[in-house]
Each structure stands twice: as C-alpha cells, then as structure tokens.
Amino acid sequence: MLKWLIRVVLGLLGAAAIAVVSSYVYFFVVLPRDLPPPDLQIELTPARVERGTYLATAVFGCAYCHSDRDWSLFGAPPKPGTIGQGGELFDESAGLSGMIVSPNITPYALGDWTDGEIYRAIVSGLHKDGYAFFPIMPFDVYLYLEPEDAYALVAWVRSLEPVVNDTPPRNPSLFMQWIGNVRAIPAAPWEIDKSDPVQRGQYLAVIAGCRFCHTPADERQQALPGMRLAGGLGMPANGVKVYSANITPDRATGIGGWSERDFINRFHNFRGATVAADAVGFQTQHAWTEYAQMTAADLADIYAYLMAQPAVSNSVDPLLGMQP
Ligand code: HEC
Ligand code: HEC
Numbered sequence: 650m651l652k653w654l655i656r657v658v659l660g661l662l663g664a665a666a667i668a669v670v671s672s673y674v675y676f677f678v679v680l681p682r683d684l685p686p687p688d689l690q691i692e693l694t695p696a697r698v699e700r701g702t703y704l705a706t707a708v709f710g711c712a713y714c715h716s717d718r719d720w721s722l723f724g725a726p727p728k729p730g731t732i733g734q735g736g737e738l739f740d741e742s743a744g745l746s747g748m749i750v751s752p753n754i755t756p757y758a759l760g761d762w763t764d765g766e767i768y769r770a771i772v773s774g775l776h777k778d779g780y781a782f783f784p785i786m787p788f789d790v791y792l793y794l795e796p797e798d799a800y801a802l803v804a805w806v807r808s809l810e811p812v813v814n815d816t817p818p819r820n821p822s823l824f825m826q827w828i829g830n831v832r833a834i835p836a837a838p839w840e841i842d843k844s845d846p847v848q849r850g851q852y853l854a855v856i857a858g859c860r861f862c863h864t865p866a867d868e869r870q871q872a873l874p875g876m877r878l879a880g881g882l883g884m885p886a887n888g889v890k891v892y893s894a895n896i897t898p899d900r901a902t903g904i905g906g907w908s909e910r911d912f913i914n915r916f917h918n919f920r921g922a923t924v925a926a927d928a929v930g931f932q933t934q935h936a937w938t939e940y941a942q943m944t945a946a947d948l949a950d951i952y953a954y955l956m957a958q959p960a961v962s963n964s965v966d967p968l969l970g971m972q973p
Pocket of ligand 1: 705709710711712713714715749750751752753754767770771776781782783784785786787791802806819
C-alpha cells in the first residue's frame with residue numbers, strides 16, 4: 650500500500666539526482682557523520698501513552714503503515730491485534746529498487762532498543778545499527794515534532810502489545826544503499842505559536858502528510874506547481890485507482906463552501922462506523938476511520954490552516970481524476 654507515496658519519494662529523489670552536486674555537499678559535508686542516540690529515559694505516564702496513541706493512530710498514520718490493514722472496509726483501517734506488527738511490502742511493483750517491508754515495532758522486535766534509539770529512529774530516520782532508513786518512513790516531517798510529542802510516540806511504541814511477527818529483512822538495491830549512506834538528519838522541532846489556530850493546524854497537517862496525497866504530480870512524480878492541496882493525485886487502493894480531493898478553499902471545486910462544522914462532521918461521521926468498501930462503491934487511501942478519532946479541536950485547527958491556503962480551482966472526481 651501507499652505505493653503512490655513511494656513514487657512521490659522516488660520523484661523527489663529524482664530531483665535530488667539532478668541536483669546531485671548540491672545534495673552531495675549537503676548530505677556528505679553539511680550533515681553530521683554520526684548522530685548518537687540521546688540519553689533518554691521516557692517514563693510511560695498514562696498521559697504520555699494516551700497522547701502517543703492518539704497521535705500514532707488518529708493523526709500521523711504510524712499504525713496505518715506498521716499494521717495489517719483490512720481492505721474490505723472503507724479506508725482500510727488496521728486489523729485489531731496487528732497494531733505495530735509491520736508487514737507492509739514496498740518493492741518493484743511499487744517502483745522501488747529493492748524490497749522493504751515495514752518492520753515490526755512492537756516490543757517483540759524493539760525490546761532491546763533504548764528510548765533514545767527509538768526516538769532517533771522516529772525523528773532522524775536512523776536504525777539502531779546506524780544505517781539511514783529509506784524515506785518511506787516519513788522522518789523528513791517527523792523531524793519537526795515537538796519534543797514532548799516525539800516522547801509520546803516513543804511511549805506509544807513501548808506500550809504496544811508485543812506481536813509475534815517476523816518481517817523479512819530489508820533488501821535494498823545498491824542505489825538504495827547509497828541513499829542509505831546519507832548522513833543523519835538532526836531533529837528540528839517547530840516552535841509553534843500555540844495561540845494561533847493556523848500554526849497549530851499546520852503542525853498537524855504537515856506531519857500527517859496531507860499534502861503528500863492531496864497535491865497532484867506529473868508522471869515523474871514532481872508536484873505540479875501552484876497546485877498544492879488541489880487534489881487529483883491518483884493512487885492505487887486495493888487494485889483500483891483513487892484520486893485525492895481538492896482541499897483548498899476554492900468554493901466551486903474545493904472545500905471553500907464548507908463551514909468548520911461541516912468539516913468536523915465529515916470526519917466524525919466515521920466514528921464508531923464500520924463502512925464496507927463495497928457499500929461506498931470505491932476504496933480509498935484516506936484514513937477515514939482513524940482520522941474520525943481526531944478531536945473536534947484538532948480538526949478545527951486543520952480547517953483553519955486549510956482555509957488560510959491559496960484557493961486553487963481544480964475539479965476532481967475520486968474515480969476519474971481531474972476533470973477539464
Ligand atoms: C508510510 C509508511 C510509514 C509511516 C506513516 C510510518 N512508518 Fe515507521 N517505518 C516505515 C518503514 C518502511 C520503515 C523501515 C525503513 C527502512 O528500513 O528503510 C519504518 C521504520 C520504523 C522504525 C524502526 C524500526 C526498525 O526495525 O527499523 C520505527 C521505530 C518506526 N518506523 C516508528 C514509526 C512511528 C512512531 C511512526 C509515526 C510517527 C511511523 N513509524 C510512521 C514505514 C512507515
Ligand atoms: C494516503 C493518502 C491521503 C492522505 C495522507 C490524506 N488524504 Fe485526504 N483524501 C485522499 C483521497 C484519495 C481522497 C478522495 C477519496 C475519499 O473521499 O476518500 C481524500 C479525501 C479527503 C477529503 C474529502 C473531500 C471531499 O470533497 O469530499 C478531505 C476533507 C480530506 N481528504 C482531507 C485530508 C486531510 C486534512 C488530510 C491530512 C490530515 C488528508 N486528507 C490526508 C487521500 C489522502
């Protein structure tokens with residue numbers, strides 16, 4: 650799943666290849682050679698585990714990628730009892746050179762990692778053994794996490810039920826190994842003005858990766874200029890292509906006609922509901938069931954952020970894509 654995301658990532662890497670000299674300088678000269686894990690003892694307080702569980706399952710999609718998903722339900726939520734067990738395959742069929750399976754992150758697999766090593770994996774993309782992850786794991790946005798949120802995510806990982814599930818070892822191609830030799834990316838937590846709903850919403854929307862799915866791209870997976878959040882990116886969902894929606898404030902083709910209440914309800918309608926994909930008539934990659942658990946306050950902040958973005962006219966049909 651999320652194969653479209655790999656294409657986006659590969660597209661970004663393609664752009665990086667063009668700018669190979671500058672990226673070489675950046676990766677091999679500017680970035681640190683080595684980033685030791687911080688010495689952390691993260692206490693599993695109930696508040697921290699609760700916050701981490703909320704972020705990982707309702708907002709940031711960690712549970713989505715690191716579990717087995719039920720494709721018979723709309724939005725393919727994780728199957729109960731598989732949370733954190735890994736197993737999602739990313740390979741050639743996804744346009745990837747090599748093969749990577751999302752790893753088991755329950756204590757069954759990470760029992761001997763320190764808190765600092767798990768923290769560094771999330772915000773800097775480094776394995777305990779020191780190699781850099783392929784950026785399917787979105788550490789390029791997790792580096793913005795506020796420290797307390799990153800600690801809460803470590804607490805979530807630690808608090809998961811151990812699931813006995815051995816995922817195959819990663820088998821990156823030489824090209825991917827080269828990418829994996831890039832140096833560590835240090836955490837760069839955002840300083841958010843907490844009194845500003847737009848900034849609070851931006852923090853959630855950027856780290857949740859709304860724009861990765863909701864910005865259309867050309868066949869080389871370069872984001873189309875001037876089309877941020879305007880929808881129309883095609884992505885496979887259970888064998889069928891689905892196209893993301895325009896979530897800019899354009900009134901005619903986006904969500905500009907939606908009130909804050911409409912926006913919150915659109916998500917909360919999926920609370921406690923198990924909706925069969927067949928009943929909807931199509932399958933999607935938008936995590937309706939998980940996002941439904943977001944608080945009204947957080948959804949209101951995301952709404953404020955989206956409404957503050959430029960309106961783009963772009964009519965999208967979820968099954969047919971961009972309409973002339
Ligand atoms: C789009 C899919 C995706 C999302 C979303 C995602 N991960 Fe990952 N994660 C991966 C993949 C794939 C790897 C392995 C990458 C590699 O080996 O190059 C990984 C690696 C990890 C590891 C290291 C485990 C190991 O054995 O290498 C941890 C810990 C982890 N993720 C935690 C998280 C947390 C916490 C979140 C949410 C904040 C998250 N992940 C979101 C796909 C994802
Ligand atoms: C994994 C890809 C993906 C991610 C991540 C994603 N979406 Fe979506 N979204 C879609 C797709 C595909 C659709 C269209 C099909 C559907 O309605 O499910 C959609 C539909 C929507 C709709 C319905 C719009 C309408 O006109 O009915 C809204 C609102 C929305 N997304 C907002 C968001 C926000 C906010 C985020 C970030 C928190 C987000 N999406 C993250 C793929 C994604």
